[in-house]
Amino acid sequence: MEANGFIGGIWILWKDTVQIEIMNVFPQYVHGRAQEEGSTKWLYFTVVYGSPQVTKRKELWDRLAALNPGNMEAWMLDGDFNATLRLEEKQGANRGNGTSKGFQDFIFNSELMVVEFRGSESTWKRENLWKILDRFLFNEKWAALYPMSIVTHLDRVGSDHCPLLFHSPKITGRTSERPFRFIAAWKNTQNFQASTRFSKPKSTAGTVQSSAISENEEAIACKKIYSERLVQLDAELRTQSDEVLEQEKSLWIQKSRQQWIRHGDKTRASSMLTPCTEGGRTTPQNSSSKTVNGARTKTNYELWQ
Template sequence: MSCLSWNCRGLGNPSTVQVLVDLIHSKKPNIVFLIETFVGLRRLQPIKQRLGYAGLFSVDSIGHRGGLALLWKEGTEVDIKSFSANHIDAEVCLSSGDLKWRFTGFYGCPERVRRSESWNLLKQLAVRNSLPWVVLGDFNDILYPNEKRGGNPQPRRLIEGFSDTVETSGLRDFKFEGYQYTWEQSKGTPNWVEAKLDRILTSDTWCELFPSAKATSVIVSKSDHLPLFLEVLPNNNHRQKARFKFENLWLRDNTSREIMIESWSRSSGLHLMDRIGRCGKAI
């Protein structure tokens, strides 16, 4: 079983929908949480059918802002418990009779002056349910100063406010592999900013329930955010040591090569670039 979260920055563009289709085909997640869809249920229904999902719950956008969607495969049981413009909270299980756990798709308020609303929402959600809990999404916050590069340093009060909220809510940061700066703005200019705005938070009981869970960020080109892919129940088949794999969806956009090279060159994967022949919002 697996989950995917992505701030897709609008599903009104056919090329963005195609990137999503390729992403779903590649990763095959049971549950998908989409942020900033910029569309309503009427526009999401044909996308759901194209993706091959059985269930859909959405929170409509307000004009050209916001919009959330939760999709799930047939056979995956999803019981929506609450929702708002900033979250969808559900109880889930893989099939009838399996242990239930809690999935929350989260979208933090982009405006700094409203950031405390996001923190209060997370703390309110924490006391509503005692099931093992995982929270995925775009929090529009960072936990540590080194999670932002470029621009002005993140105000200490925002870092401390988010960190205190995570701790108070009984959650902890779930590490993921891949490129860590999941959001960027003004790339290639002196004002280039990157930050780890997208992340996964879990309760201790969730980690105990799924000790083999693992996650990674995924390179795509049709958003200023990277998707996060969480493998809750890894395939029990024998796994070889992880190797570099080329994704066909990278061919959908001319900027993908540049994104891959930049990502590798700014991370520990520089040797991969050599081996293949050198082949907005402010927080």
């Protein structure tokens, strides 16, 4: 989707091994689905660039809710939503109320979850004001397929937004059963501790524990490889960024010199040509008339004329 000046604009790039189908395009989002090579399952995605205008974002929440494929299909949303969920996601001057109720209601009604992140505490920063405006969301089906999903906030380069790196390794060997998730509200229910303390394990506890340990080791190995590659990639990008910025600096220095050569230093030139009166003629202040063999020579000012 093309940008409108410096506002909006969404690019979607993919590998040849992934099939992409764009289903819906709106000025604030692009919606579609992807299918991996060798898979028959479609993964739904929505890339968002929320408008900075509150009235337009209200329309965005309604349209996104209508795109929801339901919990039977995996759905992920990502991008710049231009909205915050909690007061803690905004710090600095002009903090205001710092939250968007429309955004909160959309996430709650759509039964979406915010993907855990690591790195910088903010995704947008300008002077002493910072916010979390960019994020990834997914539904329960996506969480079941990719339970190890995580987002990394990378360093800002040439923008007040930081890029987000989403990683969702698929753990092999899992059963088709839904994964267990602890709900914090359970702690407030009556007899919760007693019922969990004296619950008897099933006969398959040993098998389940062994499978869990194996899956955990595999996840740690994947995470370690990913972290090492991320550090290496970060170093490479920093080096390339320094080279590009140095080239851009040299280019602008060269352009500024060309402008000086073309137009000259007008202030200095005008001060050098400040006229004064000498014998009824206009001559520069620092110039003088000379007589050679009885003939008067021209002044510098006269030569310039």
